[in-house]
Amino acid sequence: MRHLLSTRELSREQAIELLDIAEDMAAVQEREVKKLPTLRGKTVVNLFFEDSTRTRISFEAAAKRLSADVINFSAKGSSVSKGESLKDTAQTLQAMGADGVVIRHHASGAPYTLATSGWIDAGVVNAGDGTHEHPTQALLDAFTMRRRLHGAASRGRALDGVHVVIVGDVLHSRVARSNVWLLATLGAEVELVAPPTLVPVDTTTWPARVGYDLDAALSGTPDVVMMLRIQAERMHAAFFPNSREYARTWGLDDARFDALPPSTMVMHPGPMNRGLEIAARAADSPQSTVREQVANGVSVRMAALYLLMSGERGDA
Amino acid sequence: MSERFLITGATLPGGERADILLDGGIIAGVGSIADASGATVVDAAGLIALPGLVDLHTHLREPGYEQSETVLTGTQAAAAGGFTAVFAMANTFPVADTAGVVEQEASLGRTAGYATVQPIGAVTVGLKGEQLAELGAMARSRANVRVFSDDGFCVSDPLLMRRALEYVKAFDGVIAQHAQEPRLTEGAQMNEGALSGELGLTGWPAVAEESIIARDVLLAEHVGSRLHVCHVSTAGSVEVIRWAKARGIDVTAEVTPHHLLLTEDLIAGYDPRFKVNPPLRRAEDVEALRAALADGTIDIVATDHAPHPVEAKESEWQAAANGMVGLESALAVVHAAVVETGLMNWADVARVMSSAPARIGRLHGHGESVAVGAAPELTLYDPAAASEFDLDRLAGRSTNSPYLGRRLPGRVVATFHGGYPTFLDGAVRPLDEVARNAASALGVVHG
Numbered sequence: 001m002r003h004l005l006s007t008r009e010l011s012r013e014q015a016i017e018l019l020d021i022a023e024d025m026a027a028v029q030e031r032e033v034k035k036l037p038t039l040r041g042k043t044v045v046n047l048f049f050e051d052s053t054r055t056r057i058s059f060e061a062a063a064k065r066l067s068a069d070v071i072n073f074s075a076k077g078s079s080v081s082k083g084e085s086l087k088d089t090a091q092t093l094q095a096m097g098a099d100g101v102v103i104r105h106h107a108s109g110a111p112y113t114l115a116t117s118g119w120i121d122a123g124v125v126n127a128g129d130g131t132h133e134h135p136t137q138a139l140l141d142a143f144t145m146r147r148r149l150h151g152a153a154s155r156g157r158a159l160d161g162v163h164v165v166i167v168g169d170v171l172h173s174r175v176a177r178s179n180v181w182l183l184a185t186l187g188a189e190v191e192l193v194a195p196p197t198l199v200p201v202d203t204t205t206w207p208a209r210v211g212y213d214l215d216a217a218l219s220g221t222p223d224v225v226m227m228l229r230i231q232a233e234r235m236h237a238a239f240f241p242n243s244r245e246y247a248r249t250w251g252l253d254d255a256r257f258d259a260l261p262p263s264t265m266v267m268h269p270g271p272m273n274r275g276l277e278i279a280a281r282a283a284d285s286p287q288s289t290v291r292e293q294v295a296n297g298v299s300v301r302m303a304a305l306y307l308l309m310s311g312e313r314g315d316a
Numbered sequence: 317m318s319e320r321f322l323i324t325g326a327t328l329p330g331g332e333r334a335d336i337l338l339d340g341g342i343i344a345g346v347g348s349i350a351d352a353s354g355a356t357v358v359d360a361a362g363l364i365a366l367p368g369l370v371d372l373h374t375h376l377r378e379p380g381y382e383q384s385e386t387v388l389t390g391t392q393a394a395a396a397g398g399f400t401a402v403f404a405m406a407n408t409f410p411v412a413d414t415a416g417v418v419e420q421e422a423s424l425g426r427t428a429g430y431a432t433v434q435p436i437g438a439v440t441v442g443l444k445g446e447q448l449a450e451l452g453a454m455a456r457s458r459a460n461v462r463v464f465s466d467d468g469f470c471v472s473d474p475l476l477m478r479r480a481l482e483y484v485k486a487f488d489g490v491i492a493q494h495a496q497e498p499r500l501t502e503g504a505q506m507n508e509g510a511l512s513g514e515l516g517l518t519g520w521p522a523v524a525e526e527s528i529i530a531r532d533v534l535l536a537e538h539v540g541s542r543l544h545v546c547h548v549s550t551a552g553s554v555e556v557i558r559w560a561k562a563r564g565i566d567v568t569a570e571v572t573p574h575h576l577l578l579t580e581d582l583i584a585g586y587d588p589r590f591k592v593n594p595p596l597r598r599a600e601d602v603e604a605l606r607a608a609l610a611d612g613t614i615d616i617v618a619t620d621h622a623p624h625p626v627e628a629k630e631s632e633w634q635a636a637a638n639g640m641v642g643l644e645s646a647l648a649v650v651h652a653a654v655v656e657t658g659l660m661n662w663a664d665v666a667r668v669m670s671s672a673p674a675r676i677g678r679l680h681g682h683g684e685s686v687a688v689g690a691a692p693e694l695t696l697y698d699p700a701a702a703s704e705f706d707l708d709r710l711a712g713r714s715t716n717s718p719y720l721g722r723r724l725p726g727r728v729v730a731t732f733h734g735g736y737p738t739f740l741d742g743a744v745r746p747l748d749e750v751a752r753n754a755a756s757a758l759g760v761v762h763g
């Protein structure tokens with residue numbers, strides 16, 4: 001793998017391989033000495049044009065546990081916001097000898113531009129671009145589902161027939177997009193539920209069903225319910241009337257949560273708006289995978305960096 | 317005495333073969349011309365002779381944005397594309413909203429001599445959409461402005477649009493509308509549809525164009541005015557304009573070469589060369605636009621030539637500038653889109669790229685048929701010279717062409733403006749020669 005830009009371009013085999021390597025990495029995390037020497041002497045740059053302490057820390061931990069040198073380049077408040085271009089920044093990183101660049105950017109496609117421009121030789125990992133994709137989030141979600149479903153027997157398995165309902169602001173969600181493509185590639189059955197204003201106007205090319213009725217979707221007893229973060233400012237742009245109506249119609253409140261079988265996983269990419277898209281009881285229940293998602297994030301990101309930077313880089 | 321040119325064996329738009337004699341201020345002969353002693357002979361066997369092309373929608377960027385283009389470099393690009401007249405859009409700095417600015421632009425064009433530069437005046441002061449610019453003063457100025465546009469912005473205020481349409485009736489003017497409902501396109505990055513949803517780019521819905529066109533044709537009908545619609549890009553817009561024309565509303569419309577050839581699929585790689593406003597649309601839209609041009613619903617092709625410096629396109633998609641250069645490639649792209657596909661012939665091309673735009677813009681001395689006594693504005697095009705479009709074909713200051721590396725079916729060989737060549741054997745003629753010829757041609761006209 002040369003870059004990890006989207007889950008859309010991952011084959012089923014590639015996705016399973018990455019999840020399996022993440023299992024190996026998770027096993028290392030359970031040892032006394034958590035560090036592997038794999039990327040010793042290599043440099044990973046965390047290039048964040050948008051604040052996300054959680055994602056940056058996760059990538060930083062992943063890179064350090066592989067013994068890479070890590071440089072955090074926060075482009076917010078630096079010369080970038082004063083007009084320095086992505087190109088100039090990329091050329092700086094190239095001159096610094098970056099082997100891998102983890103990029104978070106507010107513009108959809110920016111990691112793609114970085115990877116295909118010829119400005120830089122490093123492998124590029126998309127850590128979230130605009131409203132496009134967030135591939136490592138989807139991979140950690142799939143990893144989490146697979147572990148809950150298959151435990152120690154996860155290796156080599158996909159998610160065939162697993163019924164996943166994704167609820168919320170699909171229109172602006174890079175997490176939703178990455179999950180739709182990856183979960184479908186792994187054989188899962190994906191259903192999106194949202195206010196009609198928060199779904200792209202045409203989703204006919206998406207391998208997912210789209211509905212507006214959360215109760216109807218939940219009555220199908222899905223294996224996984226994934227709640228997306230809703231940003232309160234959306235109501236000012238007339239996507240929905242107010243947060244109360246949103247919570248009542250599309251939130252996983254106590255009544256909806258109580259009606260789910262105990263086998264249904266409750267997921268959230270974080271950070272959560274408790275009481276808006278998800279009630280505290282659901283978030284803190286044993287069915288919630290929120291804390292595992294954080295831990296698994298490090299394993300999955302170690303696997304991604306390993307695949308891109310450990311010398312097995314092909315041209316794919 | 318100015319140089320005479322005998323163009324031999326050209327194919328006229330109607331298909332007949334003829335020699336053409338350019339003698340100073342006019343086309344002095346068309347037919348079989350044996351005796352033209354002293355004339356410079358240009359062998360045009362196999363070439364199509366079209367009346368000099370007229371572009372109703374060019375961004376020349378001067379004054380204010382000379383790092384992208386100047387009147388000189390933009391008209392050199394025009395010459396390379398077979399154009400002998402360009403209508404210069406008003407979004408310069410300062411904005412072309414006064415008689416002074418439009419007269420300066422026209423004069424820069426006359427001095428350079430590569431093409432007639434006909435300024436377009438802004439509809440509103442500073443393109444701000446708040447207050448009418450001095451439309452009458454621009455109309456009465458030496459620049460003789462008849463086309464007014466806030467292009468780049470939509471005159472979205474319905475009352476202001478109504479007043480502008482009414483006001484320009486006093487001097488047979490026309491409002492050229494950039495139809496884009498601003499609220500429906502806030503932050504828009506590409507055509508709204510399945511692909512924008514996948515790519516996570518904010519959509520520019522077709523309805524934002526169609527709703528403004530629908531409103532404007534009804535306003536034009538109500539006040540009995542003339543409306544021109546810039547860069548029509550959707551199948552729905554075609555339907556609205558077809559309805560308006562059937563109803564007798566005085567509306568004309570243009571389509572760009574890129575909307576006749578390119579589709580939104582090209583955006584999948586986030587390559588900013590394909591970022592343009594209005595955006596590239598679906599294959600269905602391209603089909604509808606071609607059909608509309610062929611059946612006359614859309615009157616003309618206009619390039620929307622929009623030069624940008626390299627750095628404006630070397631960035632992530634969202635930060636990149638909108639626009640493509642288009643003058644140099646326009647004729648070959650139209651050839652590929654509607655002639656090769658059998659929808660139109662060369663007489664139709666002469667209409668949509670020369671006579672009709674000159675008529676809409678009320679520009680005299682351009683767009684006349686290739687006939688004795690006509691203005692000596694002429695383009696020679698080789699329809700058999702298929703080749704990959706490359707940087708050598710670009711003659712302006714900027715290189716933001718979406719066609720680089722794409723095979724196009726033909727190329728412009730020569731352009732004559734005012735009876736002298738501005739582009740010959742695939743090369744722009746030298747500055748001093750063209751300026752000298754321009755000065756002496758003006759002498760002919762005025763003396």
Ligand SMILES: [Zn+2]
Pocket residue numbers: 467468469494546547593594
């Ligand atoms: Zn425009």
